[in-house]
Amino acid sequence: MAPVQVRATVLTVRRVDAYHALTLVAPAVATKFRPGQFITLAVGGPESSMLGRRAFTVHDVRPDHGGTVEFVFEVRGPGTRWLAARHARDVLDVVGPLGRPFPVPREPCRCLLVGVGYGSAPLFGLAARLRERASSVDFLIGGASADRVFGALTARRTGRSATVATSDGSLGARATVSEMLEQVIREARTEVIYASAPVPDLRAITALAGRYDIPVQASVDVAMACGTGVCMGCVLPVTGTDGITRIVRSCVDGPVFRGDLVRWDDVGTIPFDALGAPGWKPAPAREPREPRDGREGREGREVPPPAAPPSGAARTIPSTAGGAEGSAPRASADSRHAG
């Protein structure tokens, strides 16, 4: 659904271990939201010298006060520090919901939700939606240390199973999420993976899932400045369902992508075979289309066509990388540069 720009009142700002959770009263955003989507905020007030908006995937929406929206973030620069210092009743400039939500399978299946750090935040709303559709939900979440694992208790309470891993062993297994993945997939007999994590983790998760022929919907955490698609800052190389690689914006074509379509090894580069790359030549009968700009996706995307994983054979989730079809999830990401 179309995003809106609203002035939203802060309800609470609270510390959650290493992170902060900020809850806003934003009914117009809350009622349109689907799990995996994100919001952006202007930081520093109307005269701020910080011009980039800060983008965060939504953790939770609730019906109280007409509709609240909560997001979880880490202080990594002056912008997020400013946000962490907000108080109840402060008013913020908020835009959302933005981006393509997580696609939800049409038929019940066994879903594994993988989150690293505050990347877990958007997974709990997704889990509720999956359970509504009679899918089962297993969790695998982790982080560098116990205070950087978000939502372990909720995962244990609501998941069919919940596996926690920390690099220092301070909570759950002493391992990375990627290292635990194979074991969890086997035990849970996972059919679909939803992942929200830094790019290196998503790359590892997608690679392993590929060996098991399990589709992955990956929510990328890429620095964004506008969140609406005008600045062209948050780009990734993604292969479309037509086999052509395009440089796409994670704010409008993501933040959820089909994991196998993202060229993880080429993130931060322009692959030589990407449409429009230097030396690239149009194929004779090409359709003149924007390098994966997927604007039609904007209109067409509302309800992620839940590509049902036909039980058994070729399980797929609605493609998200391509263009108009789509779906998927989230983005959080304070503009990396700015924090």
Place this chain on the structure above:
Amino acid sequence: MPADLRARLGQLELPNPVLAAAGCAGAGRELAHFMDVARVGALISKSIMTEPRTGNPAPRLTETPSGLLNSVGLQGPGIDAFLQRDLPWLLSRGARVIVSVAGQTIHEYGALASRLSNAPGVSAVEVNLSCPNAEQTGRPFALDPETAGQVVAAVRASLRREIPVLAKLSADSADIVGVAGACAASGADGLSLINVLLGMAIDPGTVRPALAGTFGGLSGPAIRPIAVRCIWQVREAFPDLPIIGTGGVRTGRDALELMLAGASAIAVGTAIVNDPSACSRVLRELEEELAVIGADRAADVIGAAHGTHRTHGGHGTYEAYEAYGVRGRLSRGPSRWG
């Protein structure tokens, strides 16, 4: 009574002087959720090239004090897709469209102009002269009067006479007045002042340049004083040449400042990144500013900050007298630092 907002750029008449700047409004669709694209005076579309183009690798953007530094690298769909998809969409929404073109060679600019010459609904063509000239070791066309003039002449020669040509200049040029003169002599109907300034940021965390492209274009309120200076200088030298003021406009007051320096219209750019409804907000605020100073027409403030000894608007001493009178009325005494 609300001020008459109509703006005129040579032959081109616009309902108001607040435009969306090239590269900050895409082709309009991204912003349509947040504002009516028909409400802005005109939307200047993101610079289009002949072929689809990936642009530069990420990271492409970084935040600097009151600015953004970008090296997006003109990612775009190419002229075919623009004409088939983007332009018709904008026109269907009632937007007035100024098409920005970018080329790597003088020939490419001319070829793009030929394509646009027969396209319906092009209000004007803005020539982005800040592209590297592939035939001259990557030196941007905008830096030298000669090359800038050659590009403008190529565009003018390939475009129907009724479509105005606006040259977008760079303050990186050592002689922006000279470049402006060369563009005017080559048939430019107006100018856009100014494009981004070349800058650089280094990330101490990575001990590397913050942008994959090493250098980037600096935009935002940080460059506004430079825009004001350039508009002022060019207006002094060529009082008859219409100017679109671009560079750091974030509020109606900023818009007024650029118009007082000599801009007939202004374009909102980087502020859109921060606020997707910035164009409609700036227009509203400009109306308020005009009401405060009692200006009946937005056109009255154009160049009003200049001295009264020279003619304004090219219509002889009567206009000069008008400008003097307007300035006399507009002045409220010096603003203070808050």
